[in-house]
Amino acid sequence: DAGVTQSPTHLIKTRGQHVTLRCSPISGHKSVSWYQQVLGQGPQFIFQYYEKEERGRGNFPDRFSARQFPNYSSELNVNALLLGDSALYLCASRLGANQPQHFGDGTRLSIL
Amino acid sequence: KNEVEQSPQNLTAQEGEFITINCSYSVGISALHWLQQHPGGGIVSLFMLSSGKKKHGRLIATINIQEKHSSLHITASHPRDSAVYICAVSFQGAQKLVFGQGTRLTINP
Numbered sequence: 001d002a003g004v005t006q007s008p009t010h011l012i013k014t015r016g017q018h019v020t021l022r023c024s025p026i027s028g029h030k031s032v033s034w035y036q037q038v039l040g041q042g043p044q045f046i047f048q049y050y051e052k053e054e055r056g057r058g059n060f061p062d063r064f065s066a067r068q069f070p071n072y073s074s075e076l077n078v079n080a081l082l083l084g085d086s087a088l089y090l091c092a093s094r095l096g097a098n099q100p101q102h103f104g105d106g107t108r109l110s111i112l
Numbered sequence: 113k114n115e116v117e118q119s120p121q122n123l124t125a126q127e128g129e130f131i132t133i134n135c136s137y138s139v140g141i142s143a144l145h146w147l148q149q150h151p152g153g154g155i156v157s158l159f160m161l162s163s164g165k166k167k168h169g170r171l172i173a174t175i176n177i178q179e180k181h182s183s184l185h186i187t188a189s190h191p192r193d194s195a196v197y198i199c200a201v202s203f204q205g206a207q208k209l210v211f212g213q214g215t216r217l218t219i220n221p
Binding site: 033035037040041042043044045048050055056058088090092098099100101102103104105106108 | 116142143145147152153154155156157160198200207208209210211212213214
């Protein structure tokens, strides 16, 4: 079975642009979470979606938004990119509330 | 103050040594996770535990709920164990994981 897949793997943008990152969860997993990991730090929670509804939001500005589709895949959108948005963006899916999260390999976003 | 603190931040050891990485958290949790992150960035879940001890191969994870402390042990360490090990906790009723800053482990041959 395929694990969590994210696309693209790498992305370079300039300040002010917007970006869309994509995530496909493991088959059967209805919960998808997004995390931002800045170099040298642990991941920070951005969003969690379950059954296409937002169930949790971290301390990120409104420039960050996400959605989940009927097939449980998810998109993370970031508008008006800043240099500080350069990071590894990780997607994780899980089967249920008390189950471990399975992570994708991430999208490395660089802002020039 | 971070809700999850790990120590040490960096650890270098020789092949074969017994490794211990520590994690402390500040409030009650529903579960604690140990994760492994290799240089490419992908994260692998090693353990999820809410009490006691779990073992998988050369890896052992323990948690003391009263002390709010967990340890990850690696026996007979090997250079392929070199990675960043991250402790993360989930709280009752919350949907997110809160991560520690990670411990960078280097095992030299």
